[in-house]
Amino acid sequence: MRWISPGALARRGMLNMNRRNVDYIARYNDRSAYPLVDNKLKTKLIAAEYDVATPELRQVVSQQHEISHFREMIPNLDGFAIKPAKGSGGKGILVITGREDDQFVKASGAKVSLPHLERHLSNVLAGLYSLGGSPDVAIVEDLIQCRTSLTDFSFQGVPDIRIIVFRGYPVMAMLRLATKASDGKANLHQGAIGVGIDIATGQSLNAVQFNRPVKTHPDTGHALDKIHIEEWHTMLVMASRCYEATGLGYMGADLVLDQKTGPTLLELNARPGLAIQMANGKGLLPRLHYIEGLKRTHLTPEARVEYAMSVFSHAGNLSTPAKRDVRPGAYASA
Amino acid sequence: MKSRYPFYTAIALLIFAGLGLSMLRHFELGIPWLSGEERPVWLVEARVDFQAQGEPVLASLNLPDDPPGFHVLSEQAASPGYGFSIVDDNGDRRGEWSIREANGPQTLYFKAQFVPDTNARAQSPDTPPVPESVFWEEPQATAANEVLDLAAAKSSTPESMTREVIKLVRSSDPNQNTALLLAGNNDVEVVSKLLNYADIPARISEGIKLEDARRRQPLRPFLEIYDGENWLTFDPQTGEQGLPDNVLMWSRNTDSLLDVMGGNQSVVSFAMLRQTVPALQLARAESMQNGLGFLSLYQLPIEEQSMFRMLLLLPLGAMVVAFMRVIVGIRTSGTFMPVLIAVAFLQTSLGPGLVTFVSVVAMGLLLRGYLSNLNLLLVSRIATLIILVIFMSTAISIVGYQMGFNTGMTVTFFPMVILAWTIERMSILWEEEGPHEVFVQGGGSLLVAILAYLVMSLPLAGHLTFNFPELHLVVLAVILLMGQYTGYKLSELRRFHPMKEYD
Numbered sequence: 129m130r131w132i133s134p135g136a137l138a139r140r141g142m143l144n145m146n147r148r149n150v151d152y153i154a155r156y157n158d159r160s161a162y163p164l165v166d167n168k169l170k171t172k173l174i175a176a177e178y179d180v181a182t183p184e185l186r187q188v189v190s191q192q193h194e195i196s197h198f199r200e201m202i203p204n205l206d207g208f209a210i211k212p213a214k215g216s217g218g219k220g221i222l223v224i225t226g227r228e229d230d231q232f233v234k235a236s237g238a239k240v241s242l243p244h245l246e247r248h249l250s251n252v253l254a255g256l257y258s259l260g261g262s263p264d265v266a267i268v269e270d271l272i273q274c275r276t277s278l279t280d281f282s283f284q285g286v287p288d289i290r291i292i293v294f295r296g297y298p299v300m301a302m303l304r305l306a307t308k309a310s311d312g313k314a315n316l317h318q319g320a321i322g323v324g325i326d327i328a329t330g331q332s333l334n335a336v337q338f339n340r341p342v343k344t345h346p347d348t349g350h351a352l353d354k355i356h357i358e359e360w361h362t363m364l365v366m367a368s369r370c371y372e373a374t375g376l377g378y379m380g381a382d383l384v385l386d387q388k389t390g391p392t393l394l395e396l397n398a399r400p401g402l403a404i405q406m407a408n409g410k411g412l413l414p415r416l417h418y419i420e421g422l423k424r425t426h427l428t429p430e431a432r433v434e435y436a437m438s439v440f441s442h443a444g445n446l447s448t449p450a451k452r453d454v455r456p457g458a459y460a461s462a
Numbered sequence: 463m464k465s466r467y468p469f470y471t472a473i474a475l476l477i478f479a480g481l482g483l484s485m486l487r488h489f490e491l492g493i494p495w496l497s498g499e500e501r502p503v504w505l506v507e508a509r510v511d512f513q514a515q516g517e518p519v520l521a522s523l524n525l526p527d528d529p530p531g532f533h534v535l536s537e538q539a540a541s542p543g544y545g546f547s548i549v550d551d552n553g554d555r556r557g558e559w560s561i562r563e564a565n566g567p568q569t570l571y572f573k574a575q576f577v578p579d580t581n582a583r584a585q586s587p588d589t590p591p592v593p594e595s596v597f598w599e600e601p602q603a604t605a606a607n608e609v610l611d612l613a614a615a616k617s618s619t620p621e622s623m624t625r626e627v628i629k630l631v632r633s634s635d636p637n638q639n640t641a642l643l644l645a646g647n648n649d650v651e652v653v654s655k656l657l658n659y660a661d662i663p664a665r666i667s668e669g670i671k672l673e674d675a676r677r678r679q680p681l682r683p684f685l686e687i688y689d690g691e692n693w694l695t696f697d698p699q700t701g702e703q704g705l706p707d708n709v710l711m712w713s714r715n716t717d718s719l720l721d722v723m724g725g726n727q728s729v730v731s732f733a734m735l736r737q738t739v740p741a742l743q744l745a746r747a748e749s750m751q752n753g754l755g756f757l758s759l760y761q762l763p764i765e766e767q768s769m770f771r772m773l774l775l776l777p778l779g780a781m782v783v784a785f786m787r788v789i790v791g792i793r794t795s796g797t798f799m800p801v802l803i804a805v806a807f808l809q810t811s812l813g814p815g816l817v818t819f820v821s822v823v824a825m826g827l828l829l830r831g832y833l834s835n836l837n838l839l840l841v842s843r844i845a846t847l848i849i850l851v852i853f854m855s856t857a858i859s860i861v862g863y864q865m866g867f868n869t870g871m872t873v874t875f876f877p878m879v880i881l882a883w884t885i886e887r888m889s890i891l892w893e894e895e896g897p898h899e900v901f902v903q904g905g906g907s908l909l910v911a912i913l914a915y916l917v918m919s920l921p922l923a924g925h926l927t928f929n930f931p932e933l934h935l936v937v938l939a940v941i942l943l944m945g946q947y948t949g950y951k952l953s954e955l956r957r958f959h960p961m962k963e964y965d
Contacts, residue, residue, distance in 0.1 A: 134949065134950045134955060339960055341963060406960060
């Protein structure tokens, strides 16, 4: 067993679970805004109002009997994703990349039958994947066609980019790459790789798998230290806009780079995990304190992104946070 | 930033109130901190013997009433065929036995338990007693005057006067006057008479010397004088003032110890026994009369008491769960499922409970694997699981009974819905996150449940939570404080250890 002392963690400014819950999520996230992010359907609708692109919505299945409509629509679709609107942590997301005769091919290459898809829909409606088991709706979306510059780095699944947005400022980002171990899913605790991304440049930094640093992708063998995210500025602006859309002070925005539409928002998360710090090799606290110490926040997403890119460079040193004594109130308007 | 002072003040108040109330109850009601504590209690039995003459009998025995240094815990009379009641005869408490007809030797018993209580004092009389008028005939009157003059010359207060009178009367070398007074008279009575003659209210009370396992003990006379506020006790043999600790005043302020109508040759004798009674039982018996007694749960029906005994343990379990999740960072499936499992363990005891729980969940997971092929709706799948869980419990009970284990009963204490839901959650976890996560969360739940069980099954925990329910305020304060903890969890110190490599 290897351990690190609390002092060493504090020196690195590591945000921990308890402090995240008490000092950030509870203080900056209004409960009434949660349904917006906990329900992917609502997220899509509100994102559209703020010019944030999301995968095209094909169908919403909200009643058991509507599953038959799904069957009718199937012939028109090649690749699609079924998602529970209230699912969390990627639970219940079924990605179909193509079909072979009667069978549907999952992202992992496994084949499933139509009754399997219908049972999956039925489970989604019953609330199997939703928070607290409440009844849910299933949404059927177009498949994301990942930009080729990134596909090489991911095993099967679409790589996505998680950006932590604090009071509208992007403060930390990471690229999540699916692996064989994660079953094609971009879920870090299932074995996906997290690659820290420099806010200032969109360049990759460190990479971790299962909380341990890695240099190359275990399945594709590609080096992970030379990745550059295209349209990085646009992505940051889109993530920043989600602050206006939802009013959540502390959240994670998950974006992908679509072949055709460019940066696209997949989902928002009001309780983003802490592994992003491991991928970046840096703690979140100095940056969060820096933003909390701002006397006046910037009004437009573009201005906030410019500012964030100028101060949160990986090479920059934020170990001495801005003064905390002038910390503004919890819900001060931006 | 919002000020935390009101919060911490509230925490301090909760802790103060919880500890303060329990202290108060400990000292007021004598509820012990530890469950095993015991207190001495004296069981005194008065035995009345007499010869009945075939007539209606009424036997009347003086009963102790607020004996100084003791209080009465329980009283009972035993005497076959007799009616018994306690009557109050002008402030004189008496037990009366009655029967229409009795013949031959009769024995009546009266038993009482006395708890030593240094705070118990006799109440001072409402109206100050007046000295009894004493009439001496000559030459005793002259002798009495002489003795009193002698005593008065050496004393200044009623107490010192009393001591001097006793000394003179008890003198080994009595002078003419005392010898005259004592001739044919009981010396205690002489002292009492002399004092009354000197305008000091005095009386003779009777007490028993308490010694463990003594039988056939007589009452001993004690002299009491009134100093204007209280009755003071003197030993008539030595003149020593004050009541010895081990003397129980049986009769004070009474004309006679025993009256028997319809019988003769009556004798009263006393037997006594020193008992130890759990201090808790004592407190419980007394709680009714006390001011703070209403705060305790002893007044509830026994059935509800036993329910609360269990219910009041839950906060401890909740505290353990909060600690393990907030400070240590162990992952469990469901927030408070471990507490429910721990409560079930309390009913079944740990070993059988653990075996039952693990085997039912393991079998349930196997069956759930089959169920998932059936394409059932979620609700009916859970319902099916509940029924299967009940079947499994029944099977385990029957098999266990045949094999001679009495596990059958214990299985039923597991909440079936919780078991079914656990199986469902675990199997989904298995499908989605793999067996590793199932072991992490399931093992975490079991570990926390076992810890919660160990805490809740401590005899001290059960004793304190039930007898000092106000201590839950302290538990509440601790849980609230843990809710404020924003430091690193123990598990995070391990989780984040690769951060060492970035510098």
